[in-house]
Amino acid sequence: MSQSGSGKRQVSLIADMLELPSSPSEKAHLIGSRCRICKEAFFPKRHYCASCTSAEMEEIPLSQKGKIHTYTISRATPPGSIMKAPYGIAQIQLPEGAMVIAVLADCDLEALSIGKEAELVVEKVKEDEGGNDVMSFKFKPL
């Protein structure tokens, strides 16, 4: 969580997935986990390793940049979502090995391609009852 200039608080939509910066010099990052036994990395974080079942999981900050493993453009908005179709959805392969499924931030949807770099961005998705900005993440193709 962080304080913005206006005094309004920023809160994460998904506190256990996204760490917001605590000062302007810091960057937001996703929270993953890595298995101490088989070294497999995951997002979101897990209590047990999906690959080897060990409970030896450590929380790790994930890199802000990754590569588009695959993507699509959703032309319809499912019920309950704040997104406005069309919007991009991608699997982002991060250097740690974790795969993140994320919405793509505002970009030229027709110029998307597999292998392109994309970077974590944090955006306000709504305000909560207390007037705080509720923040979530997307990936912006570079």
Added chain:
Amino acid sequence: MSCPSSSNRFDGGMDMREVVVMGVGMHKFGRFPDKSVQDLGREAIQNALEDGGIPFKEIEAAYVGHVYQPMGTGADVVNQFGQTGIPITNMEVACTSSTQGLIRAYWEIASGLYDVVLTVGVEKMQRGLLQGTTAPGSYEEVMGLKVMPAVYAMKTKRHMHEYGTTFRQLAMCSVKEHKNGCLNPYAQYQKPCTVEEVMNSRMIADPITLLMCSPTSDGASAAVLCAKDKAGRYTSKPLVTIASWAFGSDLYAKEEGEGEFAGVEVLANRAYEMAGIEPKDVDVAQIHDAFSPGEIFLPEALGLVPKGEGGPWVEAGRTDIGGDIPINTDGGLVSRGHPVGATGLAQVAELVWQLRGEAGPRQVSGNPKVALQHNAGIGGVCVNIFKK
């Protein structure tokens, strides 16, 4: 990759009995606002009992697969035929729900517990986009991430990237599905379409268009399973044996390259091994094509089509009814319809008709002897092999 569930004691190592699918029945798939699930299920069960030549009072247990129906639906559907006190169990493993009943009925008969078990699938669904399995207000729901066509679309994009599969080839799957559906009186859609119509229909999640999506449906399906050595009491029809079964939940795999279908490959190999056959021995197959591109990458994962050749095979008609490996002769999920809990046994019904030579205008020529069913859903994949 290890798969602990791959050890399988039902492979002849124990003293297991052979099990046959003695009778199958369907209620047409489509939209039936004036019918209840009991109505739909009653027709499918009645057809299966008549097909198997067996009175309901001989049924010793029943499984009823459904996803969107209320608690107790299984008993409500089956008890219409009489309250004989048999165990009736509801099954839910998403789109594989009714196939799960078939597998458990197989175990019970193979192990000698029962001789005759009824399996059923029933469903009534709402119109509209089928979503994934997220809780209301979850991150995935708010961000619009868990959309089923999008999940399939991303697998398809990856296949196009790796193997050069074309948008046109994807559209040709849909054309083939609808062509087969026209020959199936139980299909929800019995209307042909052209490649251009599929390509120009509304884009849902690139590259998947509306005509490549399975619809939401109402419908029912049923199958009566019997110990092979007891089936002669009831029927003189050719006996279709369950030669092998494989069911597993999603196997963890890094979603890169081939890993994406690792679970399907493991299960298919187990099913082939238990049936004592190779992929080339399969004469006709039912593949879970929730979206048309599944007819391209799933036959590859099952070993029926060489890796990367799914697109060219469809384009050359090699998966048509008259092709090298006929796939989804009944129209598949896209044209036959997809009332999720009833889909699995509809696949089985079509394969039984094909193996018996009763599939009419859809009949695969050359006296097919080996059939493969692939039924997949959120949290589970089944690969079963049937033999005449």
